[in-house]
Amino acid sequence: MATRELTKEPNLAVLYPKAALSGLTRRGSGGALPSTVYTRSGVAVDHAHLAAYDRVCEFRLTDELPITYPHVLTFPMQVTLMTDGDFPFPLVGSVHVANRITQTRPLRVSDKLDLRVHVENLRDHPRGKQFDMVGEASVRGEVVWTDVSTYLRRGGGSGASESKERKEPPKPSASWRVPGDIGRRYAEVSGDRNPIHLHPLTAKLFGFPTAIAHGMWTKARCLAALEGRLPSAYTVDVKFKLPVLLPAKVGFAAERTGAGGWHFQLFDARKGKPHVDGTITA
Structure with missing residues (x-):
């Protein structure tokens, strides 16, 4: 397992063109997932950015972070991992189908966050392959927030129909x-x-x-x-x-x-x- 420490937030304006190129060069047949772990240490919350996020999502303006807010801090790290040359699937066309977040206590705007991102759990799906992008936020060595984003890469699946229960x-x-x-x-x-x-x-x-x-x-x-x-x-x-x-x-x-x-x-x-x-x- 290789751990790579990032000293600043990855530049998504650079990564998205790279992601578009990977969509043309990778077939997405799906080899092994990389064991790379990306980390950032001592990340401070930008008050103005948090306020802008709160307004767009219609949260109250408080010093407590919405449980979904750290996701936007780890997302550039996820994109970095998914655009690395050894990632088996292109980012373009990978569909975000589920998300699970756990917090063990509220995070505050004053907390300094240690962030960590890795990928795991490659598995078959009737329409292709699924994998989990996992993000963590720690405060003073304690993991207080965990995010699991499940992505589906279509193609090469069994083609079996999924159970779709219709509900009113x-x-x-x-x-x-x-x-x-x-x-x-x-x-x-x-x-x-x-x-x-x-x-x-x-x-x-x-x-x-x-x-x-x-x-x-x-x-x-x-x-x-x-x-x-x-x-x-x-x-x-x-x-x-x-x-x-x-x-x-x-x-x-x-x-x-x-x-x-x-x-x-x-x-x-x-x-x-x-x-x-x-x-x-x-």
Whole structure:
């Protein structure tokens, strides 16, 4: 296992062209995952950046970090790993299908974070291969935050159909209008400038009728709706279903599932098609 210490945040403006090139040069048949671990030490939270993130995702402006915020700090490290020459799949075309985050205590804006990213758990999927990008944040040697992003690389799978249980959407507890520019606004704070999120024309190049919202924005927006009702230590696990085509009107529904637990859903307000299915466990 090779550990590589990064002295500054990776430059995504440089990495994304590299990712686009890897999409042309790598077939994505899927060899072994690299054992490389990327780290950054003593990362301080930028107050202005946190405030901008809070506004885009509609969190309150406080000194406590939303549980999804460290994801934007580790994301450039993930892209660095996924654009290395020994990574078996191109970043372009790898689909973010699920995300699980655990925090053992709230993180504060004053915390200095030691960040770590690696990849693991390559496995078969009926439509190709899946793997997990794992991020960690430690404070004074204690891991207090863990993020597992599951990606699907289509192609070479068994072709077996997945079980798709059709359910009626729940009665929404809230309805939101998602503006057409939310992809560009979230890209500004997250650094995730994947063209499928930025403009209808660039999204059409990848087979989408219009730009789509970032999955991690939809997760954060759902958690913002539950702010003030969440435990201090919890796991939030979501599956990303159908993309949110921008602009959109979506329904949000949440119900308690026990002490500190929730089940929440985000879905198309008109057709009821699912976008996000999530659980919160204290």
